[in-house]
Amino acid sequence: MNYVADVRALARKDLLLELRARDTLPAMLLFVVATFVVFHFSLPAHSSRLAASGLLWVAIVFTALLGLGRAFVPEREQRVLDGLVLAPCDRSAIWVAKAIATLAFLSAAEVVALPVFALFFHGLRGATVAGMLLADVGICAVGTFLGAMAVATRARDLLLPLLFLPLAIPIVVGGVGASVVAAPGRYLGFLALYDVLFGVLCWASFEYVVTE
Amino acid sequence: MIRARKLGKRFGDKRVLRAVDLDVPDGAFAVVTGPNGSGKTTLLRLCAGLALPSDGQLEVGVPRARIGYLAHEPLVYRELTALENLELYGRLYRVPERRERIGMLLERFGLWEARHERVGSYSRGMTQRLALCRVLLHEPELLVLDEPYTALDAAGAGLLDVQLAELHRERTLLVSTHDPDRVDSLATTRLALA
Numbered sequence: 001m002n003y004v005a006d007v008r009a010l011a012r013k014d015l016l017l018e019l020r021a022r023d024t025l026p027a028m029l030l031f032v033v034a035t036f037v038v039f040h041f042s043l044p045a046h047s048s049r050l051a052a053s054g055l056l057w058v059a060i061v062f063t064a065l066l067g068l069g070r071a072f073v074p075e076r077e078q079r080v081l082d083g084l085v086l087a088p089c090d091r092s093a094i095w096v097a098k099a100i101a102t103l104a105f106l107s108a109a110e111v112v113a114l115p116v117f118a119l120f121f122h123g124l125r126g127a128t129v130a131g132m133l134l135a136d137v138g139i140c141a142v143g144t145f146l147g148a149m150a151v152a153t154r155a156r157d158l159l160l161p162l163l164f165l166p167l168a169i170p171i172v173v174g175g176v177g178a179s180v181v182a183a184p185g186r187y188l189g190f191l192a193l194y195d196v197l198f199g200v201l202c203w204a205s206f207e208y209v210v211t212e
Numbered sequence: 213m214i215r216a217r218k219l220g221k222r223f224g225d226k227r228v229l230r231a232v233d234l235d236v237p238d239g240a241f242a243v244v245t246g247p248n249g250s251g252k253t254t255l256l257r258l259c260a261g262l263a264l265p266s267d268g269q270l271e272v273g274v275p276r277a278r279i280g281y282l283a284h285e286p287l288v289y290r291e292l293t294a295l296e297n298l299e300l301y302g303r304l305y306r307v308p309e310r311r312e313r314i315g316m317l318l319e320r321f322g323l324w325e326a327r328h329e330r331v332g333s334y335s336r337g338m339t340q341r342l343a344l345c346r347v348l349l350h351e352p353e354l355l356v357l358d359e360p361y362t363a364l365d366a367a368g369a370g371l372l373d374v375q376l377a378e379l380h381r382e383r384t385l386l387v388s389t390h391d392p393d394r395v396d397s398l399a400t401t402r403l404a405l406a
Contacts, residue, residue, distance in 0.1 A: 009303040020291040083287030087304035088277030212264045
């Protein structure tokens with residue numbers, strides 16, 4: 001129960017910080033909507049569903065990257081991560097809470113982004129939304145983990161995309177697959193497997209990321 | 213409480229701490245002095261458990277839950293209020309009767325009236341006082357204080373003098389400072405880093 005209480009307290013803090021600073025969510029919203037507008041005018045008319053789905057997933061991955069890049073900024077600015085690491089709670093609770101907060105921001109951005117996408121392109125299938133829900137979990141789990149690694153380095157702004165994008169390739173493959181095929185079950189299962197596998201790996205390894 | 217033998221720390225090729233021996237018995241008030249770059253902060257980070265030694269041995273006789281660490285930075289969120297910051301740490305440290313303890317500390321350090329203001333609006337001295345509240349919140353057995361007088365005005369420094377004298381009666385302290393005269397009357401162990 002302590003673990004859940006720690007995660008709740010830390011996630012609440014992250015949401016409160018965003019509510020006060022409004023650094024992350026507006027930037028994510030602006031980026032994803034602007035991307036769809038740009039592609040709406042740059043893609044040829046009557047472009048295929050496959051091309052539009054690819055665009056949707058690329059936009060979502062880069063929007064997530066924007067949020068992930070800012071995830072540990074409050075901790076970095078005041079070195080607060082030292083204070084959290086010293087606390088007697090399980091250190092993985094820091095990762096879980098940060099991933100939950102990032103998931104909330106990404107989901108909020110998608111609540112606006114998906115209708116815009118449906119308006120500009122080919123509408124939305126249920127499988128696309130289901131795939132996105134599963135993909136969001138994987139993106140936030142892996143991205144938050146890598147964000148914590150990158151924040152300790154000088155080249156953090158460069159390092160996060162370099163580490164994250166290769167690991168996001170399976171998510172894009174699964175997401176696009178779920179969006180375009182007639183029977184998306186296999187792709188959704190693939191995304192769920194990715195979430196479980198990388199979620200457990202990140203959860204178990206986070207301690208080593210935040211300690212020397 | 214703390215025992216270090218030939219303790220060393222390197223960052224890449226750069227050696228920042230070399231063969232330090234340190235004994236801090238229970239209830240001691242250990243003062244670490246030395247010029248900038250002599251490794252005071254690194255030594256304190258090692259003792260607080262925030263870094264691992266590159267060489268030598270270090271034993272700290274308390275779990276991390278019982279250590280209070282004051283860093284150069286206050287380790288609080290600027291966008292949160294003093295009350296919100298202390299609430300967060302109080303929950304993570306499982307402080308019993310958290311609200312009462314937080315209220316008592318904020319009053320003692322003269323921050324009660326400003327408890328609902330965001331820390332970003334605080335002066336450097338007020339932030340340092342809040343950092344001291346954070347350090348004392350969970351009533352740690354071992355206090356590791358890195359230049360605690362930094363940014364405090366005369367009133368704040370006087371308050372800290374009183375606090376340190378009180379804490380010395382029942383706790384172990386490891387304090388780094390550029391002003392050893394200030395804590396000389398309390399010091400029981402001294403270490404000068406070159």
